[in-house]
Amino acid sequence: MFYDRARIYVKGGDGGNGCAAFRREKYVAEGGPWGGDGGKGGDVIFMGDGGLRTLVDFRYQRHYKAGRGRHGRGKNMHGRTGEDLVVRVPLGTVIRAEDSGRLLGDITRDGQRLVVARGGRGGRGNARFAGPHNKAPTMAEKGEPGEELWLMLELKLLADVGLIGYPNAGKSTLISRVSAARPKIADYPFTTLTPNLGVVSLGEGKSFVMADIPGLIEGAHGGAGLGHDFLRHVERTRLLVHVLDTAGTEGRDPLADFQVINRELALYNEALAGRPQIVVPNKMDLPESEDNLARIKDALAGKYEIFPISAVTGAGTAELIGRIYDLLQEIPAEPLHAEEPAEVVHHAGPRFEIYREDGMLVVTGREIEKHVAMTDLDNEEAVERLQRIMHLMGLEQALRDQGARNGDLVRIRDFTFEFVD
Structure with missing residues (x-):
């Protein structure tokens, strides 16, 4: 099962308590305050892991708590800092605070770290409160509680190329033809129920990541089919490859399908309407495809590059993959967000x-x-x-x-x- 949403609770470690103690040694008259500070609580840190693909781990564990700081001791000994809790998440994970919806961060690089809940400060021992007006303070601070909050995690796959199109247009067959991905393939709609990633290699260190985005039909932006669940994965791609069932095997007009899918993309996110796109008329091994291909070229030539293929036989796929790679060299990798915070930023707001x-x-x-x-x-x-x-x-x-x-x-x-x- 593909899990791309999760709701979890995180809590930074509490700070250790400060110690109230006095120096009591032979031959030391009226020994002063000697209590040490408590240690800082550990932080909860998210770290990007390129080996993870879904948020399934968060389905079975929803609570994450860092270690608390050790208490201060006599002889002015400070407590040890609590251990940080490092939680690994897949690349493409967006983290938001559940209560406010505020963006805390976006994990996009392997090894990237993001502090989502800070540990509390350790309490000060009584030695820290000594002064001219109070040379023997009896008080010490307790540790500060660590930050705690509920988070909403959302995974948006990181891919260079997104395959879009109606169910049964041949997207899964294409990705299995050009990469090592092996999605389920059958002759009925909605065979693919989860996004599939495949690495397409052209040799000599040339490669890119392709994603098969399932579930796009009319009304997808509003939740019809599987679109509401998976349209978010299209947002990450730099180039869209629109696969058409040129033979009309489902009784639909491929040209009308093209218009419907593009309208759904625009309704979901205006920016997607301007995303570079290649049109790929598929199933050219079937005789019914020739007439529809002529109509597609008449309507779309000049606006889009068109690459007729047969994903089943492999005809035309080499030219398609070569052109995709060339286009990716021309399309800049834009930042996913205008500003990517390195750590949680808390706004002060009113004091109380x-x-x-x-x-x-x-x-x-x-x-x-x-x-x-x-x-x-x-x-x-x-x-x-x-x-x-x-x-x-x-x-x-x-x-x-x-x-x-x-x-x-x-x-x-x-x-x-x-x-x-």
Whole structure:
């Protein structure tokens, strides 16, 4: 089965907790704070792997979590960084955040790496909080939680040439004739249910990748046939090879088929309408093809290059493949996206938001939630520091503006407290 979509959950490793410790050695009077920092959590990294062809692995494992950082220890010893989790994906995988649909990256090269979930920062030990006004701090930070999100993965095959056309036009026969690909071939429509890739070699280091794109019929852009599932694979190709059933073995007019498929491509993506295209009248070994070939040339000559072939006998295929290779040398490989981020970019947005839920004031926001998560709420000194941070962020005044009164409950993450003005 060919899987080209997947929904998965990723989480960066949590940072290790900082340590609250003091120097206690013989002959060292009043030893100061000596607690080390926690280690950073590991990142979740996607890496391109040219040996993979589908997203089937993500059907059986949907949750991916990097290693957490080790906790800091006494004697100012810092915790070890958590292990990164490297997830291999096929080339052509597009990664988006499920909630916003934002593009996180596009894996197009073997070995390309993309950080999709960063690990949390390690908490600072109490040695980091020592200062002129507090020479013996008892507080240490907890580790920052790693980033977590649901991702939507979509595979768009990377091929130089895309074979398009109605079912049973002979696309699978052609790709099996000119490459080592061996798709299922039979004399009925929709024999091919998955895209097939084949490497076409012309010797002396000359080669290109050809894709057989199945399921294109009238209404494909709206989901008819298999088009809705596989039209996305046409977007990657630099050159389209339009295969026609010139003999009309299915009782259809090949010229009308040509117009229908091109209209579907334009309705799906306007850019595809201007993609370079070669017209390949197939099944020229059948006597019914001659009259239709004359009509095709009258209608399309001058607009498209036309290469009549017989995929079954191989007649004309060598000339076709040679011309395809020459055209690919002239067509530049355009970037797939205007800008390809090297790593996840997070937009700051508002520092926090406040809303009411079941009579309680709920505060959300990445920055304020991070401060709460990294505070040891059982330590009075740490809680006092958190209160100062909230004041400097303007949270107290914002709660007043939202109508908070003495005794009202306020929740930030799992931390609930009473508002005191």
